Amino acid sequence: MSDIPKDLLYTEEHEYVRTTDDEGVVAIGITDYAQGELGDIVFIELPQIGANFGKHDVFGTVEAVKAVSELYSPLTGEVVEINDRLDKEPALVNTAPYTDGWMIKLRLRNPSERDELLGAAEYATRLGE
Numbered sequence: 791m792s793d794i795p796k797d798l799l800y801t802e803e804h805e806y807v808r809t810t811d812d813e814g815v816v817a818i819g820i821t822d823y824a825q826g827e828l829g830d831i832v833f834i835e836l837p838q839i840g841a842n843f844g845k846h847d848v849f850g851t852v853e854a855v856k857a858v859s860e861l862y863s864p865l866t867g868e869v870v871e872i873n874d875r876l877d878k879e880p881a882l883v884n885t886a887p888y889t890d891g892w893m894i895k896l897r898l899r900n901p902s903e904r905d906e907l908l909g910a911a912e913y914a915t916r917l918g919e
Contacts (some may be wrong), residue, residue: 800913
């Protein structure tokens with residue numbers, strides 16, 4: 791059974807969105823389920839700070855032993871921070887996807903898009919849990 795924190799929002803593509811202390815900025819990463827499906831993560835390609843993405847745009851890739859997967863932006867906004875630790879420690883996504891394994895922080899252009907994301911219960915239902 792996957793870890794699905796109740797205070798996060800989720801996409802059907804297995805990204806999560808976490809609010810931050812900076813109003814209008816969210817942290818984005820992949821879910822525990824996604825990292826488990828990928829297996830051992832060996833490389834992560836993330837965008838530059840200042841890059842802009844629309845909802846569902848590809849913002850990077852995750853390379854695991856078993857597969858390479860694209861990362862999709864769950865919301866529209868501008869990248870204001872990337873998790874530099876993932877350059878040297880990509881396995882943080884496996885060991886701590888919701889804490890140290892976050893990928894980017896996005897300043898939202900349209901905060902109301904969050905209303906279209908899945909809550910924890912809805913996401914668990916999609917996973918069949």
